[in-house]
Amino acid sequence: MTITYFLCKNFHQFASMSNDIIDPLSVDCVIFGFEDARLKVLLYKRSIEPAFGVWALPGGFIRYDENIAKASARVLEEVTGVKGLFMEQLGAFGEVDRFPGRRVITVVYYALVKPGQYNINLGPNASDADWFEVKKLPDTPFDHSKIITSALSRLRRQLKYKPIGFNLLPDKFPLLALQELYEAIFGVDFDKPNFRRKIMKMNLLIPLQEKQTGVAHRSARLYKFDKSRYDSLTEKGFIFEM
Amino acid sequence: MTITYFLCKNFHQFASMSNDIIDPLSVDCVIFGFEDARLKVLLYKRSIEPAFGVWALPGGFIRYDENIAKASARVLEEVTGVKGLFMEQLGAFGEVDRFPGRRVITVVYYALVKPGQYNINLGPNASDADWFEVKKLPDTPFDHSKIITSALSRLRRQLKYKPIGFNLLPDKFPLLALQELYEAIFGVDFDKPNFRRKIMKMNLLIPLQEKQTGVAHRSARLYKFDKSRYDSLTEKGFIFEM
DNA sequence: TCAAAAGTGTTTGCAATACACCCATGC
DNA sequence: GCATGGGTGTATTGCAAACACTTTTGA
Numbered sequence: 001m002t003i004t005y006f007l008c009k010n011f012h013q014f015a016s017m018s019n020d021i022i023d024p025l026s027v028d029c030v031i032f033g034f035e036d037a038r039l040k041v042l043l044y045k046r047s048i049e050p051a052f053g054v055w056a057l058p059g060g061f062i063r064y065d066e067n068i069a070k071a072s073a074r075v076l077e078e079v080t081g082v083k084g085l086f087m088e089q090l091g092a093f094g095e096v097d098r099f100p101g102r103r104v105i106t107v108v109y110y111a112l113v114k115p116g117q118y119n120i121n122l123g124p125n126a127s128d129a130d131w132f133e134v135k136k137l138p139d140t141p142f143d144h145s146k147i148i149t150s151a152l153s154r155l156r157r158q159l160k161y162k163p164i165g166f167n168l169l170p171d172k173f174p175l176l177a178l179q180e181l182y183e184a185i186f187g188v189d190f191d192k193p194n195f196r197r198k199i200m201k202m203n204l205l206i207p208l209q210e211k212q213t214g215v216a217h218r219s220a221r222l223y224k225f226d227k228s229r230y231d232s233l234t235e236k237g238f239i240f241e242m
Numbered sequence: 243m244t245i246t247y248f249l250c251k252n253f254h255q256f257a258s259m260s261n262d263i264i265d266p267l268s269v270d271c272v273i274f275g276f277e278d279a280r281l282k283v284l285l286y287k288r289s290i291e292p293a294f295g296v297w298a299l300p301g302g303f304i305r306y307d308e309n310i311a312k313a314s315a316r317v318l319e320e321v322t323g324v325k326g327l328f329m330e331q332l333g334a335f336g337e338v339d340r341f342p343g344r345r346v347i348t349v350v351y352y353a354l355v356k357p358g359q360y361n362i363n364l365g366p367n368a369s370d371a372d373w374f375e376v377k378k379l380p381d382t383p384f385d386h387s388k389i390i391t392s393a394l395s396r397l398r399r400q401l402k403y404k405p406i407g408f409n410l411l412p413d414k415f416p417l418l419a420l421q422e423l424y425e426a427i428f429g430v431d432f433d434k435p436n437f438r439r440k441i442m443k444m445n446l447l448i449p450l451q452e453k454q455t456g457v458a459h460r461s462a463r464l465y466k467f468d469k470s471r472y473d474s475l476t477e478k479g480f481i482f483e484m
Numbered sequence: 485t486c487a488a489a490a491g492t493g494t495t496t497g498c499a500a501t502a503c504a505c506c507c508a509t510g511c
Numbered sequence: 512g513c514a515t516g517g518g519t520g521t522a523t524t525g526c527a528a529a530c531a532c533t534t535t536t537g538a
Binding site for chain 3: 435436440456457459460
Binding site: 022025062064065067068090091092094095096103105157160161 | 264266267304306307308309310311331332333334336337338345347349399403
């Protein structure tokens, strides 16, 4: 390892000289998944200090030549092996002492992945990755617990006025899966007939010919989300509300 | 002006040596006000380069010893002369080329001020400050136009499920003022009797004995927002919705 | 034939909408 | 008196909640 010394009169010049990362700024990702009718978060076991060996949010530093959304997308792809996931910024977290030893402000994104459509990678900065129920999280370092709480609260709010829940389901799904998704995330039960009617009246689902297989009861019709219809309805002033 | 040279092997050490600011990070504030039945934004005429003399969002740099919320509150106070304004983080804006010459990521907060309860200061970084209708904004530098659009969209969303509109009205106000606030921000008209009933049924307003004075019509009763009742209702699961 | 979930029908009550209308005040 | 906004009353409509019911499938 070589140590290079720069003679610099201020940060700006040092910064523009550097071809590497923006140092006091990181990105972290809260990756949500839905498995076994439960909302889960993907955590990484840290392979570097501080908090070596502790389950934490996957993150990284922002490079000088990429915007923060791209930095987050890069981290997401490194972790899940999938490009183009649903992703949205949660905000910046900047308590002075949130990271030990030096001042690091982090910009957090939350992402949604469909079951089975990811491939957990073992990145260079972690030795292991796993899903954890949001209700049974392990101890996480720094302010990650606060960040996850905040992400969950944002997810709940967003689900109420944007049809983003489909990003947590397979492309083809029965109506009950959608209902269970909402029930799990909001922690309430819905009446099945009423839930069906409410969803169907929105005209956002395309009924498929396919049906469930291998279930010990009458097999349900599968549906897929009609994104193009949602976009055109939204333009006309349609407001999604749950 | 003195120029100091540091010998530093990397950012971290330079950073911890510095007692000043976190360089590639700024805060900007979108300050909303409501005057003449119109939603307005407070802009500053920049007194430094780049964009000298251009109307822009008030902002500043984050100090090493303050968290980002405090940095934003400081900027807000410098600009308005008022402490403890309603303030919430909008997010981080980090396009690579958003600021000319060097890479600056900014964390944006939006704030709401009550009419007459501020005192526009002329800070060291600006020669002038003024309110502008959100529908008639001047040309702003960098990505400030995009930031304001984003803040407005967040404000509209928040108004729908949090009673934050009261932060744009005087402490005592007639019901029509509240209605005009919603009408101006959402760009729609409401039926007066129905609006009254909807608001009153929430039990969030305390009717006062005071009435309007000096109006050329029957004077309206004044109300004030009952924050403690809102807090206790929220704990019981009450959901504010407009 | 039973369990379990799919899916339909129907009643009820509340709440949003759309107006019609009277009240108080300043000019 | 009249213009302006304050404030009340009421019929209508749509929708959400509640729940009873039939259908289909695998074990």
